[in-house]
Amino acid sequence: MTAFLTTKCSRSIHFIRNVFQNQKRCLNLQEYQSKALLQESGVTIQEFCVLDGTQGKNTENLDNFKVPEYVVKAQILAGGRGKGTWKHNTGFRGGVHITTKSNEVLRFVEKMVGNKLITKQTPPEGIVVKKVMVAKSINIIRETYICIVMDRDSHGPIVIASPAGGMDIETVAEETPEKILKVAIDITVGLSNEKCQQIARFLEFKGDLVEKASEEIQKLWKLFLKLDTVQIEINPFVETDNGHVISVDAKLDFDDNARFRHGRIFDMEDVSEIDPKEVEASKYNLNYVAMDGNIGCLVNGAGLAMATMDIIKLNGSTPANFLDVGGNVKEDQVLKAFEILLADQNVKAILVNVFGGIVNCTTIASGIVRAFKEINPQVPMIVRLAGTNAKEAKLILENSGLPIISATNLDEAASLAVKSIKKY
Numbered sequence: 001m002t003a004f005l006t007t008k009c010s011r012s013i014h015f016i017r018n019v020f021q022n023q024k025r026c027l028n029l030q031e032y033q034s035k036a037l038l039q040e041s042g043v044t045i046q047e048f049c050v051l052d053g054t055q056g057k058n059t060e061n062l063d064n065f066k067v068p069e070y071v072v073k074a075q076i077l078a079g080g081r082g083k084g085t086w087k088h089n090t091g092f093r094g095g096v097h098i099t100t101k102s103n104e105v106l107r108f109v110e111k112m113v114g115n116k117l118i119t120k121q122t123p124p125e126g127i128v129v130k131k132v133m134v135a136k137s138i139n140i141i142r143e144t145y146i147c148i149v150m151d152r153d154s155h156g157p158i159v160i161a162s163p164a165g166g167m168d169i170e171t172v173a174e175e176t177p178e179k180i181l182k183v184a185i186d187i188t189v190g191l192s193n194e195k196c197q198q199i200a201r202f203l204e205f206k207g208d209l210v211e212k213a214s215e216e217i218q219k220l221w222k223l224f225l226k227l228d229t230v231q232i233e234i235n236p237f238v239e240t241d242n243g244h245v246i247s248v249d250a251k252l253d254f255d256d257n258a259r260f261r262h263g264r265i266f267d268m269e270d271v272s273e274i275d276p277k278e279v280e281a282s283k284y285n286l287n288y289v290a291m292d293g294n295i296g297c298l299v300n301g302a303g304l305a306m307a308t309m310d311i312i313k314l315n316g317s318t319p320a321n322f323l324d325v326g327g328n329v330k331e332d333q334v335l336k337a338f339e340i341l342l343a344d345q346n347v348k349a350i351l352v353n354v355f356g357g358i359v360n361c362t363t364i365a366s367g368i369v370r371a372f373k374e375i376n377p378q379v380p381m382i383v384r385l386a387g388t389n390a391k392e393a394k395l396i397l398e399n400s401g402l403p404i405i406s407a408t409n410l411d412e413a414a415s416l417a418v419k420s421i422k423k424y
Helices: 002-008 012-021 031-040 102-112 169-175 193-202 209-226 256-261 276-283 302-314 331-342 361-374 390-400 410-423
Strands: 048-051 070-075 096-099 116-118 131-136 140-151 156-162 181-184 229-240 245-247 250-254 287-290 295-299 319-324 349-356 381-387 404-406
Touching (some): 031 131, 031 250, 096 102, 102 131, 140 209, 156 169, 156 193, 181 193, 302 410, 349 410, 361 381, 361 390
Antiparallel strands (some): 140 156
């Protein structure tokens, strides 16, 4: 039931991917940054440069490409750029263009930088473009797909490959599953040349291109290990008319637990496109996701968060956001959690739903009392605590004399939260 109901929450898919799977906010890199990391590791990519609109009419960098065509791509952390629209009129549609003239490249850049690009993956108002990547155009014969990703079912990394590149891989898997190959990798052995060649043949490379594709796949695997990535997705992974195998577009996700080893990469992150509350939460090892309703949710654990949102929906309302405090939360983090939840002006009530296993309920209760004293929230607060030291925690709340509404179970808590909004 939970999996069905949460589809009604507008950002539940974002939650499932970024919190349930990874338990942390993902590091987001722009396309040009990911391609630079590929280039450093010897992966074959298109020659490119990055412009920010300060070049004026200077085309020197572009003229050095000495190519017949340029690919101009707006850099934002969202897909669907090619079919996007612009907030302010540019005279052209979309954030991806091909041109033969270097001066026209600069015209595109001038119109893109500072303007908001709207795609199916951006907020309705769009995202401001700050940089534009200009790449050497190549003649593509075929587009394929390859991804190395950590897989829970396989207890390690797998390669996912498809000869149907340049498409939505989920659609390919659903409609033509025979075009998907999954190869599990034994982390103690690595990705052998034999397996790389097997993957290359499945991708329908022929002749000497099998070895070329195999070498590129091996480079991607070495990069996967070197940078502690949890995903390297290349779409498309292409064959060109002059016999090259090139990674045209790249998406890299990194293991936050390896931040201390890769400070340079994590320092590259541009958080300007991310909800500031989400960024602030991550500083305190909290997981925050904004929704579109009016009840703020403080929970511990991904499954409990999903259930809490479902029950709110069943009771006739919608979560405004949720914040997962995790299992090792301290009182100071609870206080910060309330500050972040209340920063959302849409919040008309807060529902605290904590099941104490690792979490000590008295820590949550003490944090709630402290939040009332230091923040003085002006919205109803409904609290359901169960598990470790729940009785002691409830006494802390009762003895505080604060206007906290206690509930004995989740359904009652959600019902009280929805009713409190109507009175608010």
